[in-house]
Amino acid sequence: MALGKDYDYAAQECSIARALEIVGERWTLLVVRDALYGVRRYNDFLVHLKIPRAVLAARLQSLTEAGVLEKRRYQESPPRDEYVPTELGRALWPALRALGLWGRAFNPDARPMRTFHHAECGTELGSYGECPQCGRTVDPADVEMRPGPGLGPAEDAVSRALRAPRRLLEPLELQPR
Amino acid sequence: MALGKDYDYAAQECSIARALEIVGERWTLLVVRDALYGVRRYNDFLVHLKIPRAVLAARLQSLTEAGVLEKRRYQESPPRDEYVPTELGRALWPALRALGLWGRAFNPDARPMRTFHHAECGTELGSYGECPQCGRTVDPADVEMRPGPGLGPAEDAVSRALRAPRRLLEPLELQPR
DNA sequence: TTCATGGGTTCAGTGAATGAACCCGATCTG
DNA sequence: CAGATCGGGTTCATTCACTGAACCCATGAA
Numbered sequence: 001m002a003l004g005k006d007y008d009y010a011a012q013e014c015s016i017a018r019a020l021e022i023v024g025e026r027w028t029l030l031v032v033r034d035a036l037y038g039v040r041r042y043n044d045f046l047v048h049l050k051i052p053r054a055v056l057a058a059r060l061q062s063l064t065e066a067g068v069l070e071k072r073r074y075q076e077s078p079p080r081d082e083y084v085p086t087e088l089g090r091a092l093w094p095a096l097r098a099l100g101l102w103g104r105a106f107n108p109d110a111r112p113m114r115t116f117h118h119a120e121c122g123t124e125l126g127s128y129g130e131c132p133q134c135g136r137t138v139d140p141a142d143v144e145m146r147p148g149p150g151l152g153p154a155e156d157a158v159s160r161a162l163r164a165p166r167r168l169l170e171p172l173e174l175q176p177r
Numbered sequence: 178m179a180l181g182k183d184y185d186y187a188a189q190e191c192s193i194a195r196a197l198e199i200v201g202e203r204w205t206l207l208v209v210r211d212a213l214y215g216v217r218r219y220n221d222f223l224v225h226l227k228i229p230r231a232v233l234a235a236r237l238q239s240l241t242e243a244g245v246l247e248k249r250r251y252q253e254s255p256p257r258d259e260y261v262p263t264e265l266g267r268a269l270w271p272a273l274r275a276l277g278l279w280g281r282a283f284n285p286d287a288r289p290m291r292t293f294h295h296a297e298c299g300t301e302l303g304s305y306g307e308c309p310q311c312g313r314t315v316d317p318a319d320v321e322m323r324p325g326p327g328l329g330p331a332e333d334a335v336s337r338a339l340r341a342p343r344r345l346l347e348p349l350e351l352q353p354r
Numbered sequence: 355t356t357c358a359t360g361g362g363t364t365c366a367g368t369g370a371a372t373g374a375a376c377c378c379g380a381t382c383t384g
Numbered sequence: 385c386a387g388a389t390c391g392g393g394t395t396c397a398t399t400c401a402c403t404g405a406a407c408c409c410a411t412g413a414a
Contacts, residue, residue: 013290013328013336016210016273019280026201026402033193042361052403057362066283078411080360091282094305095275096193102272103196106243106265113190127314128271128305135312137304151190159190203371219392229372234393255380257391 022066023092027051029099031059032085032092035069036140037162038172040082048158068092085169093140093168097129111150119144119167140168199243200269204228206276208236209262209269212246213317214339215349217259225335245269262346270317270345274306288327296321296344317345 023029030049039045045056060083063069068089071081097116104112117124118131119142126132129143146165154160161172200206207226216222222233237260240246245266248258262269274293281289294301295308296319303309306320323342331337338349 014207014210014277015280015283015290016277017207017280018283019276020206022280022283024203024206029197029201030191030194033191043359046361052405053362054364054404055402058401078360078409088283091279095272095279098272098275098305099196100191100193102268103192103194103199105268106192106195106199113192128275128307130305130307220390223392229374230393231373231395232371235371255378255391 019095022063022068025059025062027055028059028063029092029096031056031063032068032089033096035083035085035089036093036096036168037145038166038168038170039158040084040171041080042083044158044172045083047156048162063089082171090140090169093143094129094137097125098127101127112148113150114148115146116168117144117146118142143168196272199245202236202239204232205236205240206269206273208233208240209245209266210273212260212262212266213270213273213345214322215343215345215347216335217261217348218257219260221335221349222260224333225339240266259348267317267346270320271306271314274302275304278304289325290327291325292323293345294321294323295319320345 023032027049031045031051034045034048039048042056042060045051045060046053049056051059060069060071064071064083066088067086069083070086072084074080074082104110115124116129118134118138121131121133122144123131123133125138125143129138130136131138144165144167145162147163151163154163158172200209204226208222208228211222211225216225219233219237222228222237223230226233228236237246237248241248241260243265244263246260247263248260251257251259281287292301293306295311295315298308298310299321300308300310302315302320306315307313308315321342321344322339324340328340331340335349
């Protein structure tokens with residue numbers, strides 16, 4: 001959200017404002033969304049989001065510093081890191097779910113892009129990420145994402161990989177390791 | 178979120194991105210939050226948010242154009258308008274609630290600024306705005322907001338008025354009409 | 355040797371946010 | 385009646401962040 005260097009809406013005595021200090025900047029929530037979808041690598045974020053490289057580097061760094069993502073080395077030579085949602089990052093799922101539902105409500109004629117189901121029973125999630133069948137909150141790791149009828153043709157490898165039904169948080173496997 | 182004039186994350190086939198096109202800019206969600214809290218007038222937003230006047234005018238206009246707020250004349254001479262959340266605006270409540278909870282989770286040592294209760298039974302709302310007692314989603318109009326222990330001294334008249342327990346959406350009455 | 359890949363940093367240009375100043379019509383105060 | 389005040393803005397220069405392109409570097413492959 002393009003906060004200035006003086007975060008003066010920290011002055012707002014409101015936890016919504018606190019949240020926006022961390023995830024309110026442009027691109028930030030989309031990076032977190034992708035991370036929950038299973039994207040972990042710099043280059044995958046890059047091609048999927050079509051985000052400027054400098055901005056991606058800045059967002060990954062600030063999200064890591066905030067404890068929303070964890071930077072983790074997965075090979076030594078050459079050194080390569082991946083970014084994985086922490087507990088705090090996974091806790092953003094309900095907010096993202098609610099925002100996504102609102103976005104769908106915004107243009108009600110559009111067909112849903114993706115649907116989210118409780119993996120254990122297949123029921124589509126309710127308004128806030130809960131399972132109406134089981135009546136309880138569903139951890140993102142137990143959410144299955146399925147492509148919806150509103151999706152157009154996939155442009156890049158990441159979009160293509162995100163077309164298969166898959167669990168949230170499950171890492172993308174584009175290249176054989 | 179400081180979108181450029183070319184909204185290229187419209188290209189993102191995702192309703193989260195669609196939502197962020199509308200409410201992703203800096204200040205926008207805070208304006209909607211205040212509107213749900215009952216703030217309706219230009220000047221009240223101004224003193225409560227400490228937002229630059231030009232930005233406020235821009236946000237109120239774009240939110241009105243998007244159908245999130247409705248601009249409504251409440252007196253003719255001099256002409257005065259107020260901004261009231263529409264159905265679409267009220268539908269943002271779950272997302273704001275989820276964000277606020279996350280913001281509170283972010284610094285767990287802090288005392289809550291405000292708590293939100295189902296007005297009919299007094300139960301504090303669950304993680305997503307539902308009432309755990311009644312087991313159903315609570316419309317924002319049925320939510321009672323109460324000041325929490327984390328609130329500091331009120332700086333301005335709006336903050337002071339928002340200190341009393343009150344229903345969401347109930348218009349602020351600062352000046353006698 | 356040369357190229358390709360992953361993961362960045364640097365840089366100039368642009369567009370948005372900021373805060374102060376100004377404007378205007380209408381009402382209140384003396 | 386004059387002057388101040390208020391609600392609701394607009395204008396403007398400055399600052400700041402976003403953008404996209406170019407560059408860098410280490411490693412591994414052809």
